[in-house]
Amino acid sequence: MHVRMLTGLSGPAYNLAVGDERDFPESEAIRLIEAGFAIPVEPAKETATKRQPAKEKRG
Numbered sequence: 001m002h003v004r005m006l007t008g009l010s011g012p013a014y015n016l017a018v019g020d021e022r023d024f025p026e027s028e029a030i031r032l033i034e035a036g037f038a039i040p041v042e043p044a045k046e047t048a049t050k051r052q053p054a055k056e057k058r059g
Contacts, residue, residue, distance in 0.1 A: 001026045003022065003023075004019065004039050005032075005037065006018065021043075
C-alpha cells in the first residue's frame with residue numbers, strides 16, 4: 001500500500017521525512033495510518049515523455 005508520511009520515520013531499510021511517499025506491506029501501512037503517521041495515497045503514474053533529439057550544431 002502506498003502512503004505519504006505525516007511525520008518522520010526511520011528504520012534499518014529507510015529514512016523518511018514528512019511528505020515522503022513509499023510502498024509498505026498492507027499490514028504495516030494500516031498500522032502507520034491508524035497511528036496518524038501516514039495517509040494512504042495512490043501511487044503516481046509514470047508518464048512517458050517524448051525526448052527531442054539534440055539539435056546539431058555546426059560551426
